[in-house]
Amino acid sequence: MPAWKETQSSLKAHSPRQSMHNKMKGRVRKSLRASLMDGVFASGMIGMVENYIIPYALAFRAQAPQIGLLASLPNLVAALAQSRAEHAERLAGGRKTMLRAAVFIQAAAVLGMPALAFLPSDMRVTGLMFLAILYTxxxxxxxxxxxxxMCEYLPLSRRSGYFGWRNRITGLVIIACGLAAGGVLQIYGTSAIGxxxxxxxxxxxxxxxxWHFLGKMHEPPLVHGPPRGDAPSPAPQRPNRNLRSFLAYSAAMSCAVNVAGPFFPVYMLQELRLGYMTFTVLTVATTFTTFTMMDAWGRHADHAGNLRVIRVSSFFLxxxxxxxLLSSDPAYLFCIQLASGVVWAGYNLCTSNFIYDSAPPAQRVGATGDFNMVNGFSIFIGAFLGSHLLILLPPLYGSxxxxxxxxxxxxxxxxxWAFLPRIREVREVAGVKSLDLFYSVIGIKPMPGISRGALRL
Structure with missing residues (x-):
């Protein structure tokens, strides 16, 4: 047979496989586009809701214990729900079905928040807690x-970089919508309820x-293994211990952060008596640097590993x-918020990615559920303790x-100190010193393998 006929025959033999590959690539591309649009509009909601739930409660004259419950109780219920995330996915019959159902109920919870203003005054904060529980x-x-x-669509080598790029876009939407919301509240002034x-x-x-765009995402078939714990696993035990150590560290840090975290709006709006627009600018400052730095952190995480980024960012927390404590001047606080956003960008991005890297595809829903569950419990404990300590602790510098x-x-x-040294990286990465990574991220001295283009904000 002539060589050209052999080649033609070979091409014909492979064409169905090639056609299937191209079809799958097209579905993935379409799904990623739909996911981006979902992210844009979901971020619009986040920008107009998440920083304003506590100010909304303050407008209803909520007290410190109620603020503590508002910040902690939704996370406790959410944590309990996360323990059944894998079961809920199986019950729903698929990841996409579960995803869309959860998002629809969240949208309904947000839609109910404006109606609270028409309830009797003694029911408003309680109603807000209930809707915040549904929302969270x-x-x-x-x-x-x-x-x-998303992990089905993206290969491991591109995951951190892609999420960093996507988060930067959605972060800008959060900032724009947050500023617009603050402007609306500033215009309404003393009639902020409107x-x-x-x-x-x-x-x-x-x-x-x-929710509409989530319906356009493709769900690849997923073969479920037995529920975790029902059958012996051939995998070694060390990754499981490693993941447990990581969950313990993340939980401890979440608790520590939320001892004070929910009360920043109370401090800014009631103690400093800042206007809504100043409050919004200070809040958005962290969001701005968090999301503009995520792309740089993501590229560095692909090269140096998620754990190395977590170590560097955790050092500054x-x-x-x-x-x-040093000053209450809004300009100073703005600079502090910008700097803290750089740190939180690396930490938030790479904690999620570390979970994705640590779990096999069939167990990612369960592993992410475990991560969210332990963090939800920790947030509850931290905020609950903080709400009581805010009354009991002696003032420092008058506050x-x-x-x-x-x-x-x-x-x-x-x-x-207690947990971070126990955690190990789960994939092969370049050996990079923490100080070199920090210098590279802020643009002083790029690491080998990282172009200067990766360092632009």
Whole structure:
């Protein structure tokens, strides 16, 4: 047979496989585009809701214990729900079905928030707690199936870089919508309740649009293994111990952060008496640097490993609350918020990616559920303790909130010292020193293998 006929015959033999490959590539591309649009509109909701739930409660004259419950109780219920995330996915019949159902209920919760203003005054904060529980619980339940689907679309080598790029885009949307929401509240002034009605209504519409785009994502078939713990695993035990150590560290850090975290809005709006626009700018400053730095952190994580990035960013976490003690000038606080955003960008991005790297595809929903569950419990414990300590602690420099900040810093340092050294990287990465990684991320001295283009914000 002539060579050209052999080649033609070979091409024909492979064409069905090639056609299937191209079809799958097209589905993945379409799904990634739909996911981006989902992210844009979901971020619009986040920008108009998450930084304004506690100010909304303050407009209803909520007290410190109620603020503590509002910040902690939704996370406790969400944590309990996360323990059944894998079961819920099986019950729903697929990741996509579970994802869309959770997002729809979250949108309904946001849509109910404006109606609270028409309830009797003694029922408003309680009603807000109930809706915040729905919002947080079903928002949390949407994360495991979404993360599992995204990991199906993206190879390991591109995952951190892609999520960094995507998060930068969605972060800019959060910033824009957050600033717009703050501007609306500033315009309404003393009649801020009307402003809250407007921004929460728009947020619900955004989430419903994101729900629509989630329907366009492709769900690859997933073969489930036996439920975890029902059958012996041939894998070695060390990765399981490693993952447990990581969960313990993440939980301890979440608890330490949330001892003081929920009370920053109370401090800014009630103690410093900042206007809504100044409050928004300070809040958005962290979001801005968090999301603009995620692309750089993601590229470095692909090269140096997620754990190395977690180590570098964790080193700075105890210092952040202490910097708030030095001055209450809004310009100074703005600079502190910008700097803290750089640190949180690396930490938040790579904690999620470390979970994705540590679990096999069939167990990612369960592993992400476990991660969200232990963090939810930790957030509850931290915020619950903080709400009581805010009343009991002696004032420092005239403010009990400052006492909480010192305690939060000490607990962060303890978490870092007790748990972080036990964790090991789960994939093969280049050997990079922490100081070299930090210098490279901030653009002083790029690491080998990282172009200067990766360092642009």
């Amino acid at each position: 619980t079903f928002g949390g339940l949407s994360a495991p199936p979404w993360g599992s689907l 402003g809250f009605l407007l921004i929460f209504s728009l947020a619900a519409v955004c989430r419903l649009i994101s 105890p210092a952040i609350p202490l910097l708030w 009990r909130f400052f006492s909480l900040l010192v305690l939060s810093a000490a607990l962060r340092l303890l978490a870092l």
